Amino acid sequence: MAVNADYVWMDGEIVPWADARIHVASDALLRGANVFEGERAYWSEPHQQLYMFRHAEHMHRLRQSARVMRMSIPYTDEEITEGCIELLRRNGWRDSVHFRPVVYFGEGEGHAYLPEDIRTGVFVLALHRPSKPTLFTGIRSCVSTWRRNPDAASPSRVKAAANYHNARLAQVEASMNGFGTPIMLNIAGKVSESPGSCFMMVRGGTVITPPVTADILESITRETLIQLMRDELRLTVVERDIDRSELYICDEAWFCGSGHEVQPIIEIDHYPLGDGKPGPIGKAVQSLYFEVVRGQHEQYRHWLTPVYPAAKSAAAE
Ligand SMILES: Cc1ncc(COP(=O)(O)O)c(C=O)c1O
Known part of the structure; x- marks a missing residue:
């Protein structure tokens, strides 16, 4: 390490x-x-x-x-x-x-x-x-054979180290099969999230993401992007269950999380998404996110906590 x-x-x-x-x-x-x-x-x-x-x-x-x-x-x-x-x-x-x-x-x-x-x-x-170079090239994903741990047994909503054994099983399997980050379904067979990030996809211009009751971590990036997409990009965002087969017919998809940032997906289970490159909506969301986290949007400065004493940031004002 x-x-x-x-x-x-x-x-x-x-x-x-x-x-x-x-x-x-x-x-x-x-x-x-x-x-x-x-x-x-x-x-x-x-x-x-x-x-x-x-x-x-x-x-x-x-x-x-x-x-x-x-x-x-x-x-x-x-x-x-x-x-x-x-x-x-x-x-x-x-x-x-x-x-x-x-x-x-x-x-x-x-x-x-x-x-x-x-x-x-x-x-x-x-x-x-x-940030990883794949943020700009996209990754090939797959549906994991492992299911996300259910709320009734080991709540995914809790960010506990023990939940990451489930995550690791899925990630190692995907990596050994030549894929990047996998998509995990929940016990009900609906799309949940990845081992370390949430999932969003676009169908017909609407952004769709699983609800917080789909055995996901209540992701702060997910919430951030939903707000930015609605308020700044004027996109329709729907939180609803996603079927596996929808993954194969969506126009765009990406993972989001503090660690993964906004990671475009260009293929799922060998089905290319869109034209097989990071899609335009995902790219717009990604660049807005990077602007906001770096303090380029005054209205979201309350999301930022400065680390260095004010003198060091005098140039900012
Ligand atoms: C399992 C899982 N889901 C989703 C996320 C994304 O959460 P956040 O956006 O709060 O980082 C993470 C990352 O922390 C995660 O580990």
Whole structure:
């Protein structure tokens, strides 16, 4: 794994990367007991500023995940936010950064413990993560043979590490079969999401995306794009179940997520979409998204949290 961060925020302190350790008896390791967020911060050259994107919404979702899993986060949102800011500053980034606040259960045996009976810790990891070249060329997708884990068993709405075993099964299978990111159906056979992003497609000029009850993560990028498409691009966006066969007759499709950003899909199960290149609506959505995350739209500046002290961003004003 490429490690290019010097520091990690761990339980209230910035520690050197090599010293960020937890014990092997931690429940986080033994049973995957953690909930987390995957966020990005984007560098704005004209503003000379690094902006965390929709950080407050990520904090809100972290609390929701912890609540469902009956975990008590031992820090306030403000403390974790300060930790994220300090971490990004200390690493000195001026580029696209992916960072991950993680709430985990520490050492303890058995698994039916009450939250007060086990230590709960928090750390924030950050890595330099540039956008992938496939954002501009598109990827070939497939329908996974693995189904997305259902709300009745292991809610996909909860961003818990344990859910990513399901995600990994699907991604590894797709990669071994020569595809990029796969599309997962839910137990009902309707389109759910990918192992690490949400799904959107276009039919006859209408953008369609599965509802939040389709065993998806309640994606912040999905919500962002729905708002931008409706308010800025004047597109009709419908949240409804999607049948598998619709995937083969749609005009365009893309995945969206903080990590995946807006990733065009050019083929599904060997059916080319449109003319086999990233489609015009997806491209328009992608460029608007990149403008917004980099602070180029004043009306969405409230979604951005500056990382560096104001003096560094004086050029912005
Ligand atoms: C399973 C899954 N679905 C969807 C998403 C997209 O969510 P968001 O836009 O909040 O990053 C992610 C990424 O975090 C994910 O892991």
